[in-house]
Amino acid sequence: xxxxTQSPKYLFRKEGQNVTLSCEQNLNHDAxxxxxxxxxxxxxxxxxxxxxxxxxxxxxxxxYSVSREKKESFPLTVTSAQKNPTAFYLCASQWGKGNQPxxxxxxxxxSIL
Amino acid sequence: DAKTTxxxxxxxxxxxxxxxxCNHSTISGNEYVYWYRQIHxxxxxxxxxxxxxNETNEMASLIITEDRKSSTLILPHATLRDTAVYYxxxxxxxxxxxxxxxxxxxxxxxxxxx
Numbered sequence: 001x002x003x004x005t006q007s008p009k010y011l012f013r014k015e016g017q018n019v020t021l022s023c024e025q026n027l028n029h030d031a032x033x034x035x036x037x038x039x040x041x042x043x044x045x046x047x048x049x050x051x052x053x054x055x056x057x058x059x060x061x062x063x064y065s066v067s068r069e070k071k072e073s074f075p076l077t078v079t080s081a082q083k084n085p086t087a088f089y090l091c092a093s094q095w096g097k098g099n100q101p102x103x104x105x106x107x108x109x110x111s112i113l
Numbered sequence: 114d115a116k117t118t119x120x121x122x123x124x125x126x127x128x129x130x131x132x133x134x135c136n137h138s139t140i141s142g143n144e145y146v147y148w149y150r151q152i153h154x155x156x157x158x159x160x161x162x163x164x165x166x167n168e169t170n171e172m173a174s175l176i177i178t179e180d181r182k183s184s185t186l187i188l189p190h191a192t193l194r195d196t197a198v199y200y201x202x203x204x205x206x207x208x209x210x211x212x213x214x215x216x217x218x219x220x221x222x223x224x225x226x227x
Contacts (some may be wrong), residue, residue: 006156033214041156042200042217056215090156092215099145099164099206102215106157 003027006091013085013112015076021076021108023091032074033092035101036060043090051073067084078110086111117201122222124197131188133221135201138182139155144205147215150197150223157217158202160186182207191225196224 005026011021023032031050035043045058049068063082066072074093078085090108092102119134125131137146147162161168161175163184168175174187188195198221 006184035215040219042219043215045214048214076123088154092156097206099158099162101147101162106156107154109154 002081002091004091004103004105006108007010008108009106011110013109014113016080018077018079020089021078021110023056023074023076023105024072024076025093025105026072027093027095027103028071029045029095029103030071030094030097031094031102032068033094034058034064034066034074034076035090035092037088037090039108045087046076046089116153117203117218118145118198119201120216121219122224124224124226125188125191127193127225127227128190131195131223131225132192133186133199133223134183136183137184137201137203138187140181140203141205144203146175146181146184147204148173148175148204149156149200149215149217150200151220152197153202156161158197160199191223192223193227196225 007022033048034046037043046064046065049055052071055066056066061075065077088107090107091105094102145164148160149155149157162175163175173176177184199221200217202215
């Protein structure tokens with residue numbers, strides 16, 4: 001089935017450790033996005049990429065890094081510089097330009113040990 | 114992107130229509146209205162979107178007022194599985210501004226009761 005796959009579903013990070021969240025899509029979508037959701041709140045944009053080998057910072061990029069080496073993949077690294085990483089992380093993708101909707105994966109829940 | 118206002122919570126009886134309102138009085142002419150829903154601990158699910166005409170798909174109907182300052186999402190026959198937080202989002206089409214983020218507010222918690 002076509003869709004967006006995020007892994008792992010749950011992830012634990014130790015102090016000072018970098019962790020990478022995976023996002024893969026087989027929808028042939030051009031744009032991909034990473035959002036963060038804290039309990040009881042809406043989504044906040046971390047990074048987005050509209051084409052391969054290019055990405056832009058969102059509203060809360062500090063402490064995070066991304067890469068877009070392939071159209072299908074947009075991994076997010078939560079670095080040790082992110083002091084409050086506990087959250088629900090959501091990856092989304094969108095086909096082409098215009099008014100097409102973004103579609104989301106099922107998320108990764110990151111917690112601190 | 115224009116700000117939206119939704120009620121915090123709503124209840125609906127199973128099998129009845131659920132009508133979820135959204136105010137977006139500052140919407141611009143090139144902004145679309147999108148609806149998503151999120152069931153606890155899952156990613157948001159796209160429902161429907163429109164510009165100014167009413168839209169219908171297999172999940173729901175979207176009614177946009179003529180002045181485009183408000184809209185209503187209609188779930189025609191609500192089931193228990195429709196219990197979720199529903200988000201109304203206003204956004205320009207990608208290409209008209211740099212980036213195309215979705216700005217999620219707090220949404221409406223819809224509870225469908227048996």
